[in-house]
Amino acid sequence: MTGFVFKRYELKYLLTTNQYFTVKREILKRLTPDKFGENTVQSLYYDTPDNRLVRESIEKPIFKEKLRLRCYNLNDDDRDIYVEMKRKYDGIVYKRRIACKESEAKNLFDGKLLQSTQIGKELGYFLSFYQDLQPKTLILYDREAFFDKTSDLRVTFDKNVRYRNDDLNFYTSLCGKPLLSDGLVLMELKTGTALPLWLCDLLDKENIRKTSFSKYGTAYRLEFEKIIRIQSIRSTLLCLNRFSTTETSPLSASSSL
Numbered sequence: 001m002t003g004f005v006f007k008r009y010e011l012k013y014l015l016t017t018n019q020y021f022t023v024k025r026e027i028l029k030r031l032t033p034d035k036f037g038e039n040t041v042q043s044l045y046y047d048t049p050d051n052r053l054v055r056e057s058i059e060k061p062i063f064k065e066k067l068r069l070r071c072y073n074l075n076d077d078d079r080d081i082y083v084e085m086k087r088k089y090d091g092i093v094y095k096r097r098i099a100c101k102e103s104e105a106k107n108l109f110d111g112k113l114l115q116s117t118q119i120g121k122e123l124g125y126f127l128s129f130y131q132d133l134q135p136k137t138l139i140l141y142d143r144e145a146f147f148d149k150t151s152d153l154r155v156t157f158d159k160n161v162r163y164r165n166d167d168l169n170f171y172t173s174l175c176g177k178p179l180l181s182d183g184l185v186l187m188e189l190k191t192g193t194a195l196p197l198w199l200c201d202l203l204d205k206e207n208i209r210k211t212s213f214s215k216y217g218t219a220y221r222l223e224f225e226k227i228i229r230i231q232s233i234r235s236t237l238l239c240l241n242r243f244s245t246t247e248t249s250p251l252s253a254s255s256s257l
Contacts, residue, residue, distance in 0.1 A: 006095040011189040020185040031146035044069040046133040075170035135168040139215045154190040163219040
């Protein structure tokens, strides 16, 4: 198993279709497609039974963390997947990543393959602190990724962002329920330093503003709101049903004597 450590800023922007094509034209002139090219990313998020991690994340604290498994395209058991611990403190993202096989990932969660490396120790602490972690939501999206050969700048475009809460594995299908409105594209700019001037000018010219967006958090809110709507409808139906029962009128009561 191979470990990787990232420390960087991750800035998010929701683009319209026109903004996406405009920005991509400039990106293609300056950046290089990464080794994954265009792929469907699958990210399986783990959480506690009471959804502690996502609920705390939605509150936008100064520190938050999450744990997920990531796979590119459908898994065939021979391809590496990635165990990722992602922490954000005061706007800076710290990510620990371990590359392994899907069967090895299960052993990691069971505490059987924890490494003596720093990443392995951090993962072990994470699993012991948040006990009984369970797979909760699978996020899928079609990603285009680019990087700058002369700096650490990385740009990604995520299209057709979707999710599902069943069939939580990497080999069933690439289907899911939409997470964004039609035509919207999520762009992420990732860098450990400042953005280049040409990119800042481009964002300003196209009136593209930074946003706060969590795929897992948005999926959780959508499902929570759905539950609230269902409960509200049920309560309304129960209330209507209560007052719809036929009551005996005084006339009918007297005629029966």
